[in-house]
Amino acid sequence: MNFYITYFIVAAGLFAFVGLFTMFGVYAERKVSAFIQNRLGPTETGKFGTLQVLADMIKMVQKELIIPAAADKVLFLAAPAIIFIAVYLGFAALPWAPGLVPANINIGLYYIFAIISIETLGILMAGWGSNNKYSILGAMRSAAQIISYEIPAGFALISVVMVAQTLNLQDIAMLQGILSPEKAKFFGFWDVSAIGGILSWNVFQAPHLLVAFVIYFIASLAESNRAPFDIPEAESELVAGFHTEFTGLQFALVFLAEYSMMFLVSMVGVILFLGAWNTPLPNIGSVTLASWTTGTAWGIIWILVKTLLLVGVQMWIRWTLPRLRVDQLMNLCWKVLTPLAFACMLISGIWRLWVM
Amino acid sequence: MNLVQILFYLMAFITLGSALVVAISQNLVRSIFMFFVTLFGLAGLYVLALADFVAVTQIVIYVGGILVLILFAFMLSGKEALATAEQQTNRFISLNNLPAFLLAALFLVVMLNVVFKADLNNLQWVKAAIETKNVVPVDGTGINSIGVNLMTRYLLPFEAISVLLMIALVGAAHLSRKEAIKT
Numbered sequence: 001m002n003f004y005i006t007y008f009i010v011a012a013g014l015f016a017f018v019g020l021f022t023m024f025g026v027y028a029e030r031k032v033s034a035f036i037q038n039r040l041g042p043t044e045t046g047k048f049g050t051l052q053v054l055a056d057m058i059k060m061v062q063k064e065l066i067i068p069a070a071a072d073k074v075l076f077l078a079a080p081a082i083i084f085i086a087v088y089l090g091f092a093a094l095p096w097a098p099g100l101v102p103a104n105i106n107i108g109l110y111y112i113f114a115i116i117s118i119e120t121l122g123i124l125m126a127g128w129g130s131n132n133k134y135s136i137l138g139a140m141r142s143a144a145q146i147i148s149y150e151i152p153a154g155f156a157l158i159s160v161v162m163v164a165q166t167l168n169l170q171d172i173a174m175l176q177g178i179l180s181p182e183k184a185k186f187f188g189f190w191d192v193s194a195i196g197g198i199l200s201w202n203v204f205q206a207p208h209l210l211v212a213f214v215i216y217f218i219a220s221l222a223e224s225n226r227a228p229f230d231i232p233e234a235e236s237e238l239v240a241g242f243h244t245e246f247t248g249l250q251f252a253l254v255f256l257a258e259y260s261m262m263f264l265v266s267m268v269g270v271i272l273f274l275g276a277w278n279t280p281l282p283n284i285g286s287v288t289l290a291s292w293t294t295g296t297a298w299g300i301i302w303i304l305v306k307t308l309l310l311v312g313v314q315m316w317i318r319w320t321l322p323r324l325r326v327d328q329l330m331n332l333c334w335k336v337l338t339p340l341a342f343a344c345m346l347i348s349g350i351w352r353l354w355v356m
Numbered sequence: 357m358n359l360v361q362i363l364f365y366l367m368a369f370i371t372l373g374s375a376l377v378v379a380i381s382q383n384l385v386r387s388i389f390m391f392f393v394t395l396f397g398l399a400g401l402y403v404l405a406l407a408d409f410v411a412v413t414q415i416v417i418y419v420g421g422i423l424v425l426i427l428f429a430f431m432l433s434g435k436e437a438l439a440t441a442e443q444q445t446n447r448f449i450s451l452n453n454l455p456a457f458l459l460a461a462l463f464l465v466v467m468l469n470v471v472f473k474a475d476l477n478n479l480q481w482v483k484a485a486i487e488t489k490n491v492v493p494v495d496g497t498g499i500n501s502i503g504v505n506l507m508t509r510y511l512l513p514f515e516a517i518s519v520l521l522m523i524a525l526v527g528a529a530h531l532s533r534k535e536a537i538k539t
Contacts, residue, residue: 075385107408110412114412124424140431147421147424167499
C-alpha cells in the first residue's frame with residue numbers, strides 16, 4: 001500500500017513544482033522582457049516586485065467565470081483542464097537524478113512525445129468550444145503548427161535514440177557521464193568514460209547532435225507556441241488566439257500549461273542532448289570534480305540549472321525576435337528543418353555503425 | 357478481485373460507454389471529442405495487456421494524428437453540410453438505417469461466434485509457443501523485439517506500407533496543387 005501512497009505524494013510534489021515554476025517563470029519573464037526593452041518591469045509590489053505574481057494570482061482567483069452564451073459549455077469547460085493535464089502527464093517520465101525518476105518507463109521518450117500531442121486536441125477543443133472566430137483561427141493555426149513541427153522534432157529525437165540505442169530517458173541520461181555503462185567518446189575518438197563532465201554530453205559525443213539539438217530547440221519553441229512562433233495567439237491579429245474567451249481560473253490553467261510546457265520541452269532537450277543530470281565539470285587528474293559533483297542532490301541541482309538556462313534562452317528569444325508569418329513558418333519547417341533532421345538521422349546511423 | 361481486474365473493468369466501461377456516446381450523440385463535434393476518450397480507454401486496455409508500445413502508438417497515431425485531421429476536416433467544411441447532418445430525423449427503425457443496422461447485426465453475430473467458438477484458455481498456437489519457448493518475456497525488452505522483427509521477418513509488409521503511404525502523399529500533393537492556367 002505504501003507503494004501507492006508514494007506515487008500520490010510524487011504526483012502532488014510534481015504538481016506543486018509545476019505551480020512554483022510557473023510563478024517563478026511569470027516573474028522572470030516580466031523582468032527579462034523589461035531588461036531587454038530597457039524598462040524596469042514590476043517594482044511596486046514587494047521588494048523588486050517579487051510579490052507581483054502572488055497579487056496576480058489572487059486577482060485571477062477572484063475573477064468571475066464567464067461562459068459565452070454561444071459557447072459549447074462542456075467543451076469550453078473541459079479544454080483548459082485537458083491542455084494542462086496533457087503537459088502535466090509528461091512530467092511523469094522525466095528523470096531528475098541518478099535513480100530518481102517518478103516512473104521508470106522503458107519507452108519514456110516515446111511516451112512524452114505521445115502525451116505532448118494531446119495538447120493539440122485540447123487547443124482545438126478550446127477554439128471550437130469558445131465559438132469565436134479569433135479563437136478558432138488561433139486553434140487551427142496552433143494545431144497546424146504543432147503537427148508540422150512534430151516532424152523535425154521527432155527526427156531530431158530519433159537521431160539521439162539511434163546513438164543511445166534506448167528509449168528509456170534514465171538510460172539515455174546515464175550514457176552521458178561517468179556512470180555510463182558503455183564507453184563515452186568525445187567526438188567519437190577520445191575515450192572520456194572516466195573523465196566525464198561536459199566532454200561526455202551527447203552533443204559532444206557526436207557532433208551532428210549539436211545540429212539536432214538546434215532543430216529540436218526551434219521545433220520545441222513552435223510546439224509550446226512561443227515567439228517567434230506565436231501566430232496562434234498573435235495579439236495584433238487575433239486578440240489572444242485560442243484563449244481569448246477564458247477568464248479567471250481557466251485562463252490560469254492555460255497559462256500554467258504554457259509555462260509547464262516550456263519547462264517540459266527544455267528538460268527533454270537537456271536530458272537528450274545536454275547531459276541530463278550529469279555534471280559539466282570533468283575529472284582532471286587527481287582533482288575528480290565529476291565524481292565529487294555526481295549524486296542525487298547534485299543531479300537535481302544540475303538538471304534544474306540547465307533546464308532553467310534553456311528556459312531563459314526561450315524567454316530571451318521571445319523578446320528579441322519578431323513573429324514569423326505563416327508561410328515563413330511552414331517554409332522553415334518543411335524546407336529547412338525537416339531535411340536537416342533527416343540528414344542528422346542518417347549520420348546517426350552511420351555514427352553508431354562505424355564510429356562508436 | 358485484484359487491482360488489475362478492477363482497472364480492466366473500469367477501462368472497459370469507459371471505452372464502451374464513450375463509444376456509445378460517440379454513436380448516439382447528435383452533436384458531431386462532441387462525438388469526435390468523445391472518440392478521444394474511447395481511444396484513451398483502449399490505450400489503457402493495451403497497457404493492461406502489457407502492450408505498452410501499442411498503447412503509446414495508439415495515442416500518437418489516433419489522438420495526435422487522425423483525430424486532429426478529422427477535426428480539421430470538420431472545421432473546414434461548411435455550416436450547411438453540418439446542419440443537414442445534425443438535423444436528420446433520428447428514428448431507430450427507418451429505411452435510412454437499414455444498411456447500417458444489417459451491417460452492425462452481422463458484425464455482432466461474427467463477434468459472438470468468435471467469442472464463443474474460441475476456447476481462449478487452451479488455444480493450440482499459444483500452447484505450442486509456450487512448449488517451444490517461443491515467447492517474449494515481459495521485462496521491458498518488448499520494443500527491441502518489435503524493432504528486430506520489423507526489420508527482419510516483417511520487412512516486406514513494412515516496406516509495402518511505406519510505399520502505400522508515399523503514394524497517398526504524392527496523390528494528396530497532386531490534388532491540392534493548383535492547375536496551371538492553360539492559354
